[in-house]
Amino acid sequence: MKKTWLLFLALFTMIVLAACGSADSSSDEEESASGSSDENWKPDQSIEIVAPSSAGGGWDTTARMAAEGFEEEGIIDQGLGVVNKEGGGGAIGWSYVAEKSGNPHHLFVGSPPLLLVPLNGQSEYGYEDFTPLANMISDYGAFAVREDASWDNLNELFDDMKDNPDDITVIGESSPGSMDHIQFVKIAKAAGVDPKSVKYVSAQDGSTMTNLLNGNADVYSSGVTETIEQVRADKIRVLGVTSEERMEGDVVEDFPTAKEQGIDETFVNWRGFFGPPDMSEAEIAYYEEKFAELNESEHWQETREKFAWNEMYMESEEYKEFLSEEKESMQELLNELNIQGE
Amino acid sequence: MGSLEGIFSGVQLAFSFQGILFVFLGVMAGTLIGMMPGLGPISAIAIMIPLTYNMDPPIALVLMAGVYYGAVFGGSTSSILLNAPGISGTVATSFDGYPMAQRGEAGKALAIAAISSFVGGTISVILLMLFAPMLSSIAIVFGPPEYFALMVLGLTAISSLADGSTIKALISAVVGMMAVTIGIDTQTGTTRFTFGNPNLLEGIDFLVVALGLFALAEVCALIINRKQTTGKNDSIGSLKLSKSDFKDMSGPMGRQSFLGFILGILPGAGATIASFIGYITEKKITKKPEEFGKGAVRGVSAPETANNAATSGAFVPLLSLGIPGSGTTAVLLGALLVMDIQPGPLLMTDQPELFWGVIVSMYIGNMFLLILNLPLIPYIAKILSIPRPMLVSLVIMFSMIGVYSISFNVFDLYLLLIFGALGYIMRLLKFPPAPFILAFILGGMMEESFRQAMTMSNNDITIFFTQPIALGMLIVGFLSFIVPILQSLRQKNKNAVE
CATH class of the missing domain: 3.40.190.10 (Periplasmic binding protein-like II)
Structure with a gap:
């Protein structure tokens, strides 16, 4: 009797813990129904910026510095949090944001691996699956x-x-x-x-x-x-x-x-911000404006100098075109190297 | 020349009010986080990074360094009490620490670990002060051929970790080596054994394997064999160490402080390899190797001295070359860059105050750690007197939190359960888990360095035999593998004749 009770307790602990992990995803689904198609969209909950790497790396630093800039300069008055989703050279973080389709409160930081990793067949999501919002810097x-x-x-x-x-x-x-x-x-x-x-x-x-x-x-x-x-x-x-x-x-x-x-x-080595798939015009416009404002801010200028980053601002449309050209040239090189995905 | 002035300004920084306050906070946070099963220095530093963004850089570095070696210091606690190593550097400590605690001598085991950690930490900081500038050249001596040889040397330990059947130990090691090949192959970018599952691309984290094979397997055994172990190990035992205990410890502490420090300097080797090699060398040196694995004083003292000594060693390449030698120092380097400190060959001349300040603070930090840890031992060891059902669920909970905090990925929790089940099955069939984890830790690096070396030499295998250091280590490895076999053969012959 007692033995089964113990096993039960152990199992229960595991289930509760496992449930904690996925709890946030279910609550987000409800949000996605509201909003969209409004002319003026505004975030109605705090914004999460995903760094698809561990703390301390380039993606992480960019994400944290942007979040700090948005808050300190008062550009976005919603709360901003940086979350590390490391693994698969970025693939884990990307698939996390891809699942947030329709909920524009989840962004991530991207750079050339977002093109290369899918081309090498190591991620099912590539840049086409996301909404490029703004490129900020280059290295x-x-x-x-x-x-x-x-x-x-x-x-x-x-x-x-x-x-x-x-x-x-x-x-x-x-x-x-x-x-x-x-x-x-x-x-x-x-x-x-x-x-x-x-x-x-x-x-x-x-x-x-x-x-x-x-x-x-x-x-x-x-x-x-x-x-x-x-x-x-x-x-x-x-x-x-x-x-x-x-x-x-x-x-x-x-x-x-x-x-x-x-x-x-x-x-x-460009670095910019992306949103989940299927964002509305109004949502894109909101972020474009905010990132442009951040780019002009003193805080961001100091950040660039501190980390020796170069300014390379692109708004959504321009970014998309740039990415498609980049992808083509990468694909060409990989073909010549005989490295191919799938 | 100016270096004396530099040391002086470093001493000033370390002994300033802020310096002492933050090294104290750092080691306290580190040692507490390190004690949690599943949470090690990487998580401890990652937790600290956001706090240091607006701090004065030298003080922030003092704090972070404190968190780092504090976590290594505290890391042995969960290995000894719960058989749940939180970092790879304390796996070897569990080999003898856990049996000792099971025997009712948890207090003694923790005291040995604390004193050995203190000695290892302190001696190595002194070495760091004296030789840091010169030692940076050692840090770069090792290339792929040398690392391959070092890993081979480490793997020969399997034969000494075999507790009973050597064949079973070897099988266990081979499976461990197979498990580490899962993920993206570093040299070609091809995915191996991932079955198209993106969660497996990065491979399986060490912590998942360690907590599964050790902690969860132990928990399963506790639940299922409840009747066999009753009451006895609830006692903590005396903290006091006898004269003969100290005598037993002095050898390993002296030797492993130096060996651990040198292995710590080598980027990539670090605390884990230092603790294993420390354990093995002491087992080979001692006159009573049969005590190892059953709660030997030396078996706790050796890896604990070595891993703390290696932690100071890891600061040599980090501070004098800007090269991170391990995952933890890589995170630390990232944190330094955020604070606008660029460690490199010029750090010592550009910012002597910072360089020496950190080193001196490490000395103070080690004192704090000993003062903090020794009086706490009776309270920490009380964990064992928690009623079994609660203890079991706590271990499970902390193991899961530890694993979840690596990547916030639920998939890893399933993996943890799989390894827990595997660990329990291995236990039932008497396959030792230690060779598995050793092969898992060393195998990945062994394969990578082998293939890097082969690419560099255009697939000429003689690269391993033409470099003196690599050749030397391979010969030692070969001998330590073949000698015990020959000895046991001779023994058998003798017996047959009689």
Whole structure:
């Protein structure tokens, strides 16, 4: 008798806990019926911004800073909360927001993995499944080598790569077919390197810089900010960055672009906000206005400077077009690399 | 040169009112969070991040560091009392800590853990102060071939974790290694064994496996074999350690403070590998290896010294190179970036006050931890006198909260139940769970570094035998695997002759 009672208690605890997890989703459904199609839409509950990663990452920082900006500048008077839904390189967070179809109180932060992860067949939702609201900032890729490396610029590196692709190891954080790999291949291809010949190693345990410094890898493909400190310490050199024009700020202003080295290609690590599927015109207009206001605010300007982000504002329609072009060029590259989803 | 001045300003910062207050708050929050089964340093730091946004950066870093090593310090509690390790670094502690608590010596086990943690933490902070600038070069010595060899060395521990049948231990390890391949393959981006389920893309979290195989399996056993274990382990036992206990502890504490610190410096190795290697080396050194696994003093002391020493070690690459060596330090790095601190090779010269302030505060923090933890032990250990039905449901509840807080994903809770069931079945069939968890922790890194090395060498396997460090570790690993087998063969021959 007592034994069954205990098992029962244990089971009960589990059920209550499991129910806690899904409780919020059921209450949201009711909200979705109201609102919509009004000319002037306003949020009637607090807004949730999903960072599809753990706390501390780029998506998380963007989400938290935007929420703080909205509140401090008094742009949105509803409460704003940032929620981390990490997993699957973003896929877990995306599928969470996709299920919120019709409830415009759930937003998320997106960047190129939103195109690449679905293209690699690792997420059933892509950007087309969401409502692009506004792009806010951009960041760029950097290609770094050790201080004592024999290459002085990107062209020397790529020429060497054409002759001896097996001798040059490129290392990056993300898996093949994702950002660090693609940004390198995109520029290398424009310089005439066969994308498939690039020897790319992924190190997802944070050992990328270590492996560049100790000579296990020759080139490090990363974001610009990750390279700054080692450049200042004269341990590494940045051969090229993927931006259109020289970046502004200490140290980074000395990084040459691929473009000025005669390689006519760029890679933008854009970052913006998306809503769930099927948002009405009025809802989109509301967020467009608010994000535009945030973009102009002093708080956001300071935030950009603090994190060395570049301004790259796009409103919903423009963003959508930009994304479709980006997706096409990524698809092309992935096809050439023979990486395909499904 | 200026470094003395830097140390001085760091001491000033650490001993300022704010410095002492926040290191105290940090270690207290950390140790309390760490004690919860299922909540470890990552969750502790993640909880703290929003609080530090508007704080003075050096003070915020003092606080965060305190939370980090405080959580590692407290992490052993749930391993010892409930067999529910909250972080991978305290899995090895449960091997002997839990049997000791079961024997009615919970107070003693917790005291050993606290003292060993304190010694490991303090010695390693001193090492950190003396050698941090020089040690940054060690941190980058290890590349994929070396890591592969280190993982192989770690895996040879399976034979010493086998409690009875070696074959069963090996099977358990192989299944553990298979479980870790689930998810997106890091080197090709292909998905493996996910059955199209997006929840499995990131693989299975360590915590799900650890809490399932250890805590939930234990709970199942408690519920089902209720009659066999009555009353005895409700007692906490004396806190006092005898002279011979101290004698037993001194060896492991001395050795593992250094070994743990060095392993902590290596990015990726960290507290987990330090605690396992600490456990194994002590088992190999001691004259009474048969006591290990049944509540040996050294078996608690070694991993606890090593994991706390490794925690200080992890600050070497973080502060002197800007390289995070583990998941936790990666979160910490993210938090630092938010506060506008960019750790890197120049941090020590640019912001000596911050660099040395944190290190000195770690010394103070370790004192606080010991003072906080020792008097609390009788109260914490009382957990065991909670009536069994309540204790069982509490363990289940905390395990589920711990797992849910990793990713807020209900799917993980189902996985936890599956691993709980698997753990109980393994127990019934006498398959030890320790090799499973060891292979799960080491296997992923072993595979990744093997394949990275192979890509770098253009598929030339000699890369593992031409690097001196890698070769050395592989030889040691091979010997520690083959020697016990030869010994037992000789023993058998002897017996046969007689």
